[in-house]
Amino acid sequence: MDANNGQEAEAVLRLTGITKRFGPLVANDAISLSLKRGEVVALLGENGAGKTTLMNILFGHYTADEGDIEVFGKTLPPGDPHAALAAGIGMVHQHFTLADQMTVLENIVLGTQPLWSFNLGKGAAREKIRRLAADYGLEVDPDRMITELSVGERQRVEILKALYREARILILDEPTAVLTPMETEALFATLAKLVAAGLSVIFISHKLGEVQSVSDRVVVLRGGKLAGERKTADATRRELAELMVGGQLPVNEIGPSSPRECLFELKGISTRSLGGAALRQVSMQLRGGEITGLAGISGNGQAALAALISGTLEPVEGEIIVHGEKVERWSPGAALERGLGRIPEDRHATGMIGDMSVAENVISEAYRSSRFSRFGFLDWKAAATFANDIIKAYDVKCPSPDARVRLLSGGNMQKLILGRALDGDPDIILASQPTRGLDVGAVAYVHARLIEARDRGAAVLLISEDLDEIQTLSDRILVIHRGQLSRPSLRGELSVMELGELMAGHGHDEGASHAA
Amino acid sequence: MNEALEILFTASFWVAAIRIASPLIFATMGELICERAGVLNLGIEGIMVAGAFTGWFTVYMGGDLWTGVLVAALTGAMFGLLHGFLTVPLGLSQHVTGIGITLLASSLTYFTYRILLPEVSSPPKIEPFQPFAVPVLSDIPVLGPTLFNQTPLTYLAYFTVAAVAFVFYRTPVGVAVRAVGENPSAVEAQGISVTAVRIGAVMVGSALMAIGGAFLTMSAFNSFFFEMINGRGWIAIALVVFGSWRPGKALIGAILFAAFDAYQVRLQQITGGVIPYQIFLMMPFVLSIVALVVVARRATYPKALMIPYQKGER
Numbered sequence: 001m002d003a004n005n006g007q008e009a010e011a012v013l014r015l016t017g018i019t020k021r022f023g024p025l026v027a028n029d030a031i032s033l034s035l036k037r038g039e040v041v042a043l044l045g046e047n048g049a050g051k052t053t054l055m056n057i058l059f060g061h062y063t064a065d066e067g068d069i070e071v072f073g074k075t076l077p078p079g080d081p082h083a084a085l086a087a088g089i090g091m092v093h094q095h096f097t098l099a100d101q102m103t104v105l106e107n108i109v110l111g112t113q114p115l116w117s118f119n120l121g122k123g124a125a126r127e128k129i130r131r132l133a134a135d136y137g138l139e140v141d142p143d144r145m146i147t148e149l150s151v152g153e154r155q156r157v158e159i160l161k162a163l164y165r166e167a168r169i170l171i172l173d174e175p176t177a178v179l180t181p182m183e184t185e186a187l188f189a190t191l192a193k194l195v196a197a198g199l200s201v202i203f204i205s206h207k208l209g210e211v212q213s214v215s216d217r218v219v220v221l222r223g224g225k226l227a228g229e230r231k232t233a234d235a236t237r238r239e240l241a242e243l244m245v246g247g248q249l250p251v252n253e254i255g256p257s258s259p260r261e262c263l264f265e266l267k268g269i270s271t272r273s274l275g276g277a278a279l280r281q282v283s284m285q286l287r288g289g290e291i292t293g294l295a296g297i298s299g300n301g302q303a304a305l306a307a308l309i310s311g312t313l314e315p316v317e318g319e320i321i322v323h324g325e326k327v328e329r330w331s332p333g334a335a336l337e338r339g340l341g342r343i344p345e346d347r348h349a350t351g352m353i354g355d356m357s358v359a360e361n362v363i364s365e366a367y368r369s370s371r372f373s374r375f376g377f378l379d380w381k382a383a384a385t386f387a388n389d390i391i392k393a394y395d396v397k398c399p400s401p402d403a404r405v406r407l408l409s410g411g412n413m414q415k416l417i418l419g420r421a422l423d424g425d426p427d428i429i430l431a432s433q434p435t436r437g438l439d440v441g442a443v444a445y446v447h448a449r450l451i452e453a454r455d456r457g458a459a460v461l462l463i464s465e466d467l468d469e470i471q472t473l474s475d476r477i478l479v480i481h482r483g484q485l486s487r488p489s490l491r492g493e494l495s496v497m498e499l500g501e502l503m504a505g506h507g508h509d510e511g512a513s514h515a516a
Numbered sequence: 517m518n519e520a521l522e523i524l525f526t527a528s529f530w531v532a533a534i535r536i537a538s539p540l541i542f543a544t545m546g547e548l549i550c551e552r553a554g555v556l557n558l559g560i561e562g563i564m565v566a567g568a569f570t571g572w573f574t575v576y577m578g579g580d581l582w583t584g585v586l587v588a589a590l591t592g593a594m595f596g597l598l599h600g601f602l603t604v605p606l607g608l609s610q611h612v613t614g615i616g617i618t619l620l621a622s623s624l625t626y627f628t629y630r631i632l633l634p635e636v637s638s639p640p641k642i643e644p645f646q647p648f649a650v651p652v653l654s655d656i657p658v659l660g661p662t663l664f665n666q667t668p669l670t671y672l673a674y675f676t677v678a679a680v681a682f683v684f685y686r687t688p689v690g691v692a693v694r695a696v697g698e699n700p701s702a703v704e705a706q707g708i709s710v711t712a713v714r715i716g717a718v719m720v721g722s723a724l725m726a727i728g729g730a731f732l733t734m735s736a737f738n739s740f741f742f743e744m745i746n747g748r749g750w751i752a753i754a755l756v757v758f759g760s761w762r763p764g765k766a767l768i769g770a771i772l773f774a775a776f777d778a779y780q781v782r783l784q785q786i787t788g789g790v791i792p793y794q795i796f797l798m799m800p801f802v803l804s805i806v807a808l809v810v811v812a813r814r815a816t817y818p819k820a821l822m823i824p825y826q827k828g829e830r
Binding site: 061081082084085086091093095097098099100101102106107109110111112113114115116117118119120161 | 688691694699708
């Protein structure tokens with residue numbers, strides 16, 4: 001809170017009755033919100049609660065159907081990012097808005113001078129950036145290309161962009177989603193300095209822990225409506241969670257594991273790159289009755305590992321051993337034959353075919369089996385029965401097996417994939433980012449099914465960028481960094497910070513990495 | 517064999533190379549500006565035809581040569597505006613629209629030519645730009661006579677490259693153009709209109725393409741023929757890739773290609789019909805493909821090239 005200003009509580013921003021509809025969906029329903037000078041307000045809510053929409057309206061990316069925005073006592077014209085910038089609002093988007101093959105400096109000065117001028121004023125700009133960086137702990141070299149920067153550094157550039165324009169109100173959309181625990185700490189330190197300098201911050205998040213440590217006040221959105229507002233100091237974690245979910249937070253019990261024999265093993269596997277890092281000399285064992293969690297910052301080889309295990313990427317060297325037997329040719333077909341259940345990372349791109357029906361999608365891995373064919377022709381009746389079974393057993397909300405998959409929500413789509421992957425009780429399960437973008441209820445559901453599979457003796461590999469998820473579910477944790485694995489640690493053995501260190505590449509052995 | 521090498525050391529060869537390069541330089545810079553802003557402009561071939569005609573026709577009707585250049589540029593800018601309007605706010609396929617612009621611009625030009633000049637059998641002539649020796653610079657040994665004893669339009673081509681490079685890397689508007697081709701949301705987030713920057717860039721680029729066309733009718737030759745652009749627009753598109761979307765490298769590419777072209781004409785004369793002349797005609801194109809394979813494989817292209825940007829609604 002700010003004391004050097006006469007009045008203690010001067011509102012710098014006031015949203016009144018903001019409503020926004022996308023077709024039949026009401027993304028924001030009469031939301032009002034105010035922000036004071038030197039205050040951090042957390043905007044808490046699940047995916048799809050309307051947080052990002054609200055902030056996009058504030059910033060002028062969307063135009064509200066109803067409602068007013070007042071900044072420093074003046075009404076903000078709707079749908080005009082330029083006006084929002086001029087009024088002193090700076091926004092750090094979840095997906096960075098940086099031009100990659102340009103320098104930090106060019107990205108920052110873009111749009112800050114009149115377009116028609118013969119001078120970029122690089123000298124003065126560099127000076128100002130250096131000063132801001134030093135003042136707020138945002139060190140980054142102004143002359144480096146964005147492509148050369150880490151994710152954390154890119155976020156600093158985004159914050160610098162706002163500060164360079166003298167923003168007084170800073171909006172951060174899920175800023176910690178892509179950061180390591182250390183980078184998150186640094187971000188919070190920066191925020192504290194900004195608030196001390198009199199800026200106001202809106203911090204969008206769905207992580208309760210963060211919200212509690214960083215904010216003065218919490219505004220909770222649920223289903224596009226304002227669900228409640230609390231002083232952070234007065235609110236319990238449980239209370240906030242219930243406001244966010246609109247009821248009891250589902251809790252999964254996970255018992256002690258009873259590890260069995262190794263069902264799937266990689267020995268000295270190297271691959272080519274698949275966008276991110278390539279795997280280098282990776283060895284790992286997946287045991288029955290255990291969930292093995294793979295933590296790591298995105299782009300460190302998770303994609304290559306997932307593709308390798310599902311059979312879509314061939315190893316350059318190394319062995320794959322399934323059920324104690326060395327496999328000569330590993331392919332998607334071989335993976336299915338040997339009982340591998342796959343939950344792919346991107347359900348829209350590789351998990352499901354949006355324009356095909358639910359029935360077509362659920363048999364897409366098994367349409368050749370005798371179960372779904374009669375005299376060599378597809379047996380649509382059997383397919384529909386199977387689809388109905390999954391719909392019932394996994395509580396998928398969908399009108400019929402003939403519905404287009406595109407029309408389902410993310411959570412329902414994921415349940416379908418889960419049903420398809422877990423059909424026939426596979427004993428090896430690959431789950432890549434199985435809960436990304438799902439709401440709390442769906443997350444709990446997916447977790448419960450994975451625990452169930454583990455308890456019946458399956459070997460589960462959970463690849464996730466969400467450390468909370470990894471720590472909650474995994475009996476054994478591996479950390480991947482630049483295509484190499486750390487030594488495995490058991491549940492509870494390492495703290496978040498220690499895992500963060502491993503994710504940042506500290507403590508990885510050079511050369512071969514082993515996991516047993 | 518010696519004869520073949522001697523060609524490379526004659527001043528007339530290099531003078532011809534620079535002359536052949538000039539329209540390519542304009543066209544390549546034009547395409548480069550469009551693509552740097554994220555818009556592929558396949559209308560280039562037709563826009564060059566249109567510029568070649570309108571520039572020439574202005575002079576034929578009694579206009580000043582520079583007025584002709586200006587008219588050509590405006591013609592190009594208008595087709596650029598059309599291409600920009602269809603591809604930027606409407607977000608139509610840049611390939612399809614571009615090919616449409618090429619067909620429209622060239623056919624419209626031939627049609628207009630026939631309507632305006634129905635009775636001519638041999639193409640009417642104008643008094644074109646004359647070579648102008650730049651004082652002092654043209655006295656530099658070797659370089660002087662080749663680079664600085666050209667027509668004023670060639671000097672304008674040199675200047676264009678320098679100007680494009682300067683604007684791109686030294687001015688706010690250049691930063692905006694490059695950013696809009698890399699990540700339009702970066703530009704939007706900084707309060708600049710993506711649509712305005714892209715359409716502006718396509719118009720300026722198309723104007724340059726049209727001047728490249730006009731070079732042929734007003735400087736290299738003195739009349740307008742059908743088919744006279746003859747694929748130069750398509751070559752410019754390859755040259756942009758060859759130059760990795762950088763003005764300086766693209767300039768080198770244009771001169772290299774032109775040198776190949778000038779060389780093959782002279783080689784044809786030496787070999788005197790032993791080798792079919794088509795082989796020589798083919799040479800610059802084959803070499804440009806080879807050069808593309810070697811040079812352009814690792815080029816970093818503008819990230820938002822050919823991706824329309826739709827603001828707001830989801």
